[in-house]
Amino acid sequence: MRSFRKTLTFTVPARMDFLNITPDVALALRESGIREGLCLVNAMHITASVFINDDEPGLHSDYKKWLEELAPHAPTSRYRHNLTGEDNGDAHHKRQIMGREVVVAVTDGELDFGPWEQIFYGEFDGRRPKRVLIKIIGE
Numbered sequence: 001m002r003s004f005r006k007t008l009t010f011t012v013p014a015r016m017d018f019l020n021i022t023p024d025v026a027l028a029l030r031e032s033g034i035r036e037g038l039c040l041v042n043a044m045h046i047t048a049s050v051f052i053n054d055d056e057p058g059l060h061s062d063y064k065k066w067l068e069e070l071a072p073h074a075p076t077s078r079y080r081h082n083l084t085g086e087d088n089g090d091a092h093h094k095r096q097i098m099g100r101e102v103v104v105a106v107t108d109g110e111l112d113f114g115p116w117e118q119i120f121y122g123e124f125d126g127r128r129p130k131r132v133l134i135k136i137i138g139e
Helices: 022-032 057-070 080-084 089-098
Strands: 002-011 017-020 037-043 048-053 101-107 118-123 129-138
Touching: 002 022, 002 118, 017 057, 022 037, 022 118, 022 129, 037 118, 048 089, 048 101, 048 129, 057 089, 080 089, 089 118
Parallel strands: none
Antiparallel strands: 002 129, 017 118, 037 048, 037 101, 037 129, 048 118
């Protein structure tokens, strides 16, 4: 069994946004040379997420609205975490809801997706560099 590791770095200019990283993950898979196995993709920051869903702008807009309703940024005083001097208590909650990582099967050298599935990086406290880990294991 072989393994391959790659990191991606993103600086999202908005506080909250979603990036389709499927092409980046597919490129890493090609670089790995692995034909059968598993591909883990995870956010390496506690205010960011990786998830799988449809690449449809209306859905992404709905996610932003829904997440902001569930864990609004303001007033920042609502989060005890922000007593540490941070202002990102909401971002930690949003990450918890959207998840840390995804695992995708690798079959015949391709990401083995269902219909419409794509991999997304979710940013909830942007404007600074953050990393995503891609770890592929298999043969």
